[in-house]
Amino acid sequence: MFDNFVVPDFLPAAPEIFLAVMAMSILMIDLLVKDSRRTVTFALSILTLLGCAVIQLMTSSGEIIYTFSNMFVDDLMSDLLKLFLYMTVIVVLFYSRGYINDRPEMNKGEYYVLTLFATLGMMVMISANHFVSLYIGLELLSLSLYVMVAMNRDSVTSTEAAMKYFVLGALASGLLLYGMSMIYGATGSLEITAIAERLYGGGVNNTVLVFGLVFLVAGLAFKLGVVPFHMWIPDVYHGAPTSVTLLISTAPKLAAFAIVMRLLVNGLITMSADWQNMLIILSVLSMAIGNLAAIAQTNLKRMLAYSAISHMGFMLLGIVTGVVSGDARYALNAYSSAMFYVIAYVLMSLGTFGMILLMARAGFEADNIDDFKGLNKRSPWFAAIMMMLMFSMAGVPFFIGFFAKFSVLQAVVAAGYTWLALVAVLFSLIGAFYYLRVVKVMYFDAPEDETPIMAGTDMRWLISANGLAVAFLGLFPQVIMSLCAYALLRSL
Amino acid sequence: MSTYPLLSFAIWIPIFAGLAVLAVGSDRNAPLARMLALFGAVAGFLVTIPLWTGFDVANGGMQFVEMKTWIPRFNINYHLGVDGISMLFVILNAFITIIVIAAGWEVIKEKVAQYNAAFLIMSGLMNGIFTSLDGVLFYVFFEASLIPMYLIIGVWGGPNRVYAAFKFFLYTLFGSLLFLLALLYLFINSGGSFSILDWHKLPIELAPQIWLFLAFLIAFAVKVPMWPVHTWLPDAHVEAPTGGSIVLAAIALKLGAYGFLRFSLPIAPDASHELSGLVIALSLIAVVYIGFVALVQADMKKLVAYSSIAHMGFVTLGFFMFSALAIEGALVQMISHGFISGAMFFCIGVMYDRLHSRQIADYGGVVNTMPKFAALFMLFSMANAGLPATSGFVGEFMVILAAVKFNFWIAFAAATSLILGAAYSLWMYKRVVFGEIANSHVAELTDINKREFAILGVLAFCTLWMGLYPQPFTEVMHASVNELLNHVNISKIQ
Numbered sequence: 001m002f003d004n005f006v007v008p009d010f011l012p013a014a015p016e017i018f019l020a021v022m023a024m025s026i027l028m029i030d031l032l033v034k035d036s037r038r039t040v041t042f043a044l045s046i047l048t049l050l051g052c053a054v055i056q057l058m059t060s061s062g063e064i065i066y067t068f069s070n071m072f073v074d075d076l077m078s079d080l081l082k083l084f085l086y087m088t089v090i091v092v093l094f095y096s097r098g099y100i101n102d103r104p105e106m107n108k109g110e111y112y113v114l115t116l117f118a119t120l121g122m123m124v125m126i127s128a129n130h131f132v133s134l135y136i137g138l139e140l141l142s143l144s145l146y147v148m149v150a151m152n153r154d155s156v157t158s159t160e161a162a163m164k165y166f167v168l169g170a171l172a173s174g175l176l177l178y179g180m181s182m183i184y185g186a187t188g189s190l191e192i193t194a195i196a197e198r199l200y201g202g203g204v205n206n207t208v209l210v211f212g213l214v215f216l217v218a219g220l221a222f223k224l225g226v227v228p229f230h231m232w233i234p235d236v237y238h239g240a241p242t243s244v245t246l247l248i249s250t251a252p253k254l255a256a257f258a259i260v261m262r263l264l265v266n267g268l269i270t271m272s273a274d275w276q277n278m279l280i281i282l283s284v285l286s287m288a289i290g291n292l293a294a295i296a297q298t299n300l301k302r303m304l305a306y307s308a309i310s311h312m313g314f315m316l317l318g319i320v321t322g323v324v325s326g327d328a329r330y331a332l333n334a335y336s337s338a339m340f341y342v343i344a345y346v347l348m349s350l351g352t353f354g355m356i357l358l359m360a361r362a363g364f365e366a367d368n369i370d371d372f373k374g375l376n377k378r379s380p381w382f383a384a385i386m387m388m389l390m391f392s393m394a395g396v397p398f399f400i401g402f403f404a405k406f407s408v409l410q411a412v413v414a415a416g417y418t419w420l421a422l423v424a425v426l427f428s429l430i431g432a433f434y435y436l437r438v439v440k441v442m443y444f445d446a447p448e449d450e451t452p453i454m455a456g457t458d459m460r461w462l463i464s465a466n467g468l469a470v471a472f473l474g475l476f477p478q479v480i481m482s483l484c485a486y487a488l489l490r491s492l
Numbered sequence: 493m494s495t496y497p498l499l500s501f502a503i504w505i506p507i508f509a510g511l512a513v514l515a516v517g518s519d520r521n522a523p524l525a526r527m528l529a530l531f532g533a534v535a536g537f538l539v540t541i542p543l544w545t546g547f548d549v550a551n552g553g554m555q556f557v558e559m560k561t562w563i564p565r566f567n568i569n570y571h572l573g574v575d576g577i578s579m580l581f582v583i584l585n586a587f588i589t590i591i592v593i594a595a596g597w598e599v600i601k602e603k604v605a606q607y608n609a610a611f612l613i614m615s616g617l618m619n620g621i622f623t624s625l626d627g628v629l630f631y632v633f634f635e636a637s638l639i640p641m642y643l644i645i646g647v648w649g650g651p652n653r654v655y656a657a658f659k660f661f662l663y664t665l666f667g668s669l670l671f672l673l674a675l676l677y678l679f680i681n682s683g684g685s686f687s688i689l690d691w692h693k694l695p696i697e698l699a700p701q702i703w704l705f706l707a708f709l710i711a712f713a714v715k716v717p718m719w720p721v722h723t724w725l726p727d728a729h730v731e732a733p734t735g736g737s738i739v740l741a742a743i744a745l746k747l748g749a750y751g752f753l754r755f756s757l758p759i760a761p762d763a764s765h766e767l768s769g770l771v772i773a774l775s776l777i778a779v780v781y782i783g784f785v786a787l788v789q790a791d792m793k794k795l796v797a798y799s800s801i802a803h804m805g806f807v808t809l810g811f812f813m814f815s816a817l818a819i820e821g822a823l824v825q826m827i828s829h830g831f832i833s834g835a836m837f838f839c840i841g842v843m844y845d846r847l848h849s850r851q852i853a854d855y856g857g858v859v860n861t862m863p864k865f866a867a868l869f870m871l872f873s874m875a876n877a878g879l880p881a882t883s884g885f886v887g888e889f890m891v892i893l894a895a896v897k898f899n900f901w902i903a904f905a906a907a908t909s910l911i912l913g914a915a916y917s918l919w920m921y922k923r924v925v926f927g928e929i930a931n932s933h934v935a936e937l938t939d940i941n942k943r944e945f946a947i948l949g950v951l952a953f954c955t956l957w958m959g960l961y962p963q964p965f966t967e968v969m970h971a972s973v974n975e976l977l978n979h980v981n982i983s984k985i986q
Contacts, residue, residue: 376647380514380606391639396665397632403563406628406672410566413676421676425669432665436642436658444646444654481565 009067012074014059015052015082016123022048023116030109038107042097045112046090049119053086062490070191071130077261077339077491078127080483081254085126088251088346089119094462095354096243098455102362106151106241115247118144122255128262131180131190135173138223141255142169145248149240161239168222168232176219182212183268192267199270210274216263217278224256226316227285230309234293237305242360242367245301246353249308250346257342260319265335265492272323279320280420286313287427294434301367303434304352307393308345310431315341317424318408321415330415332492336485337407343480344404347473351389351466358382358455358463369438374447382453383442385467392470394435395428399474407481497558499572501539502582502619506532506589510612513605522604526597529608533593536615537586543579549967552576552975554625554689562629566679568686571626576972577753577823578622580965581746584830585622588742589615592735594947595838599734599845600648607648611735614640618743622750627675627686630754634747635668641736641744649731656724656731663714663724671711674704678759692758692979695986698766705763708756709771715748718771718808719778722801729797730850734841737793741800741833746826749807753819757811758979765980768812775812776905778805783912787919792843792850795920796836799876802909803829809906810891813898814980819973820966821890827965828875828883828958835872835951839865842944843924847933852923856930861937866925868940868948873921875955877914883958884913 010017026048030041056079064075093115100106117140124137146169150162184190186208187198198204222229237245264275290310297303318338322331359366359375366372376383392399405428412421455463473480509532513525548555554573562570574582592611600607617640620633638661646657679686682694696704714721725745729737757764779802786798803825810822842865843858844850859866875882878889888910895903929935940948958965 376603376606396639397636402632402635407566409672410676410679413673414680418673418677421673422670425673429662429666429669433658433662436661439642440646440654440657443643444657478563478565481563485565 008069009065011059012065012067013072013127015055016120016127018055019048019052019116019120019123022051023113023120026116027109027113030113033109035104035107038101038109041109041112042093045093045116048116049086049090049093053083056082056086064491066129066193068133070193071133072124072127073129074127075491076487078258080487081126081258081339082123084343084346085119085122085251085254088254088350089115089247091350091354091462091466092243092247092250094458095246095350095357098459099241099243099357099360102360103152103241105153106243108151111148111151114144114148118148118247119251122251125255126258128259129192129266131184131192134192134259134262135177135180137255138176138259139173141252142173145244145252148244148247149236151244152241155239155241157239158241161236164232164239165236172219172222172229175215175222179212179215179217179219182208182215186212192262195267196269199268209271213268213271213274214278216268217275217282220256220260220263221282223252224260224312224316225309226282226312227289227309228282230286230289233309234302234305237308238299238302238367242301242353242356242365246350246357249304249349249353253312253342253346253349257315257339261335264319265322265331269323269328273325276320276323279316283313283316283320284420284423286310286316287424291427291431291434294431297434298369299367300356300369300372300438301353303369304349307431307434308349310427311341311345311393314405314408314424314428315345317412317420320420321411321417324415330411332485332488333414334411335492336481336488337411339484339488340477340481341404341408343484344400344473347466348389348392348401348470351385351463351470352393354459354463354466355382355386355389358453358459361451361454369441371449372438372442373445373449375442377447378450379453381464385464386442387439388467388471390435390438392474394432396432397474398471400470400477402474403477403481498539498542499556499558499574499582499619499623502536502543502586503572503616503623505539505616506536506586506612506619507616509533509536510609510616513609513612516605522601525605525608526593529593529612530590532612533586533590533615536612537583537590540583540586543574544583544968547576547579547968549576550971552971555579557625562626566628566686567684568628569626570629571687572623572629573625574623575975576969577976578750579968580823580827581622581743581750582619584746584827585615585618585743588738588830588834591834591838591947591951592738594943595738595841596733596735597943599841603647607644607735610640610644611739614644614739615743618747621747625688627678627688627691629686630688631668631672631675634671635665637744637747638664641740644736644739645728645732648733648736651731652727653731656727659724660728663721667711667714667721670707674707674711677704688754688759694759695984696760698762698985701760701763701984702766705756705760705767708751708760709767712748712751712756713774715751716745716804716808717748717801718774718805719782719801720774722778722782725801726794726797729800729837730791730793734837734844737837737841738834741796741837742830745800745804746830749804749811749822749826752808752811753976758976760984761980762983762985764812765814768814771808771812772902775805775809776902778802779809779906779909780912783909783916786916787912789916790852792840792852792920792924793837795852795916796833796840796876799913799916800829800833802913803833806888806891806906806909809902810894813894814977815894815897816970816973816977817890818894818898819976820969821887821894823887823969823973824883824890824958824962824965825887828887828955831951831954831958832872832875832882832884835948835955836876838944838947838951839869839872842940846937852920854931855924855934856927857934858925858937860929861934862939864945865940865948868945868952869925870921871952871955872948873917875959877917878910881956881959883955883962886959886962
């Protein structure tokens with residue numbers, strides 16, 4: 001019965017296995033921990049993620065290794081994305097700690113365990129080479145997040161956000177699965193690399209394939225949160241507890257980028273002409289709707305939600321311009337610029353939501369733009385950090401956001417889509433307005449609330465480091481840029 | 493030639509001084525912040541002096557060049573250098589920074605450290621713009637300099653400061669984003685180089701040249717500002733604090749004009765010739781029409797702001813007649829305008845600090861209570877009108893002279909500015925300074941103190957020096973302007 005059973009190579013998946021074991025152990029250990037001693041759970045979670053990073057670094061070979069019957073792939077792109085993922089989640093946990101300590105209903109061990117399971121889901125997504133493993137990772141992430149959004153049980157907005165997220169998320173998963181089944185029907189395989197080979201060989205029913213592709217792109221667009229599949233983003237960002245918004249707005253973007261790369265570039269590159277045109281429409285619409293709608297917001301979380309939509313639209317430009325009429329010369333340049341964009345965005349988004357958490361205290365969410373009024377009077381240092389983050393988001397140098405936009409734009413111009421670059425810069429001009437408004441509120445207006453900022457020391461140091469990183473990486477973006485380019489060169 | 497990286501010093505000393513001021517000077521320790529800022533500004537000025545003394549006037553190329561790899565992924569270099577066109581602006585900028593710090597000495601009482609730091613950082617960034625020889629480096633400085641100015645207008649400005657700050661930022665950002673696309677286009681088409689000097693030699697067909705030229709034009713015309721995209725300037729000037737107005741008029745406006753010389757003319761020479769008529773027409777509209785607009789202003793700052801636009805019209809007019817005399821005249825006009833407009837805004841600031849009004853109607857008979865001030869203000873109003881023996885005359889005269897050779901009617905239209913300039917400057921001066929003491933507030937005015945006298949005295953010296961003996965200023969320009977004309981007069985179409 002076990003004649004055909006081959007023991008898979010576990011080593012490439014060692015971080016995932018370690019994280020899964022640790023997450024389940026923490027779930028058990030937490031039963032013995034009192035609410036007042038939640039620091040134990042917190043410390044264990046951080047150590048687990050650090051352990052993952054160490055294992056990742058130790059097991060990384062730089063080669064493309066398939067395992068578990070080609071369902072799982074370990075390459076440099078996944079290594080790099082996962083390392084950023086661990087870093088992001090560690091920062092998220094540090095930022096969240098003060099916030100959930102002030103809110104007893106959220107200060108549960110499940111908060112940490114669910115975060116770890118969501119991380120595991122993202123890791124599986126990043127390394128997926130098979131529709132099934134990809135879907136499992138995605139659902140593990142989504143289900144963990146649905147629960148976390150609803151964790152603040154007494155809040156009507158949180159519950160509503162969780163419902164919306166769940167219903168629309170399930171719909172999107174359905175779309176994705178439907179698209180996958182069509183592609184399976186056309187190619188006879190669920191394995192991404194095998195699909196690519198089958199398509200390369202030709203003789204595949206194109207109608208079924210394109211039909212499937214449309215659903216696949218729609219599903220991906222939902223997960224990325226680009227127009228017209230963006231409806232959930234503002235409500236979920238707004239309704240979720242800020243610490244959960246912080247998680248949703250950062251780490252999953254890395255995973256979403258990875259599955260876009262896996263599905264569209266690794267799997268369906270021969271159909272690039274079809275999906276690129278779809279992505280152009282999604283991208284332009286996202287930049288338009290995201291930037292225009294953000295102007296009207298008074299809630300900072302909601303504004304940042306629309307800004308996230310526009311940023312994801314901008315990032316897609318890098319994916320769109322990889323292959324120009326069958327010529328893949330620019331592919332590496334374009335995809336690595338998109339990857340750099342995602343990483344830069346995650347760093348900035350960490351900082352901005354971190355600032356909201358810094359300002360928040362028990363019974364006060366600090367999520368309205370007006371809550372930042374006169375911050376320069378209350379704390380010039382944190383006002384400066386927030387200002388740097390806002391200018392970085394707007395794409396003003398010397399901050400990392402500028403080089404993120406710069407690298408994507410140069411890919412767009414290099415591919416000959418000058419009109420697309422023009423559209424992108426015009427919408428960034430509109431986008432600059434609402435970021436400037438936050439700076440205006442902090443610097444030009446008088447404070448209404450003189451309460452001192454009560455965040456802990458670790459939070460203060462970490463958010464300062466985060467803000468300075470945005471400035472420092474804006475001065476020296478080379479390292480991350482070339483890391484992205486190198487990782488993709490060895491992975492594509 | 494010096495072995496020290498003088499240009500890096502000129503950029504980073506003010507910036508680090510600004511950061512130091514932020515670090516040590518809280519609001520409780522304002523005197524320390526002021527002293528440190530002044531020290532930083534003076535140090536920043538001193539390191540620029542060797543640029544002039546060590547300048548090789550026979551060399552039309554780049555001097556004091558610094559070159560380091562910055563972002564090899566896109567072949568972006570930290571590439572600095574000055575030629576006869578940019579060198580004087582670096583020094584002017586460092587000089588004006590001292591003036592600005594001194595101008596805010598007793599006046600700014602709130603957030604002193606942040607105020608001084610913003611100006612120092614701004615000064616360093618603007619030196620970066622004048623010295624960058626790499627397209628991205630230029631762009632990065634160009635756009636980053638918007639941030640301190642946005643804060644200066646918004647935090648320390650007048651009642652309508654929020655509107656003015658947003659208008660300033662978004663207007664200039666609009667221009668610079670198109671400029672960024674032009675840079676990327678050049679990067680792709682030059683085979684992956686961001687070096688401005690490489691782009692000067694890059695052959696480009698006429699159609700793309702025209703697109704590039706238009707992108708540059710929008711970016712720089714907003715910054716200059718040229719009619720019809722000038723409307724942000726009066727708002728920004730009126731709302732900005734005195735120091736902000738001085739920097740804006742004396743240096744920030746020069747950035748756009750400098751961009752024409754560094755980018756538009758040498759990179760798109762054929763398009764420049766093709767479209768010179770358009771730029772000349774816009775410049776003449778600025779000179780004549782904006783001159784009339786200045787005449788009817790009731791607010792002194794607005795009047796000087798409009799006169800700046802008219803004077804900058806002279807500058808762009810000079811550039812697009814493609815002769816050495818015209819371009820040098822325009823450059824002289826730029827530097828002279830730096831001194832004069834800075835002094836004019838400072839004079840208005842002096843009065844505003846005492847009376848808290850900029851309306852001409854609120855003044856009258858100031859000479860009776862402030863005689864020393866009235867004398868110096870007289871000099872600058874005359875210089876603003878282009879009186880011979882002041883620097884204002886030299887540049888305008890050179891441009892008009894070149895215009896006569898180019899086309900009589902253009903010269904005729906440009907020369908009306910001498911009349912208009914005299915009209916609006918002197919009429920304002922008459923209404924504000926002469927006559928009977930208009931009201932009890934004017935009667936209580938105190939004359940300028942030593943600090944104010946020193947600032948105006950230094951500016952008066954510069955204005956007269958440049959008016960009587962412009963030779964040291966023009967001699968450094970010759971070789972570089974000829975080099976520039978070589979690029980402009982050779983077609984790039986192959």
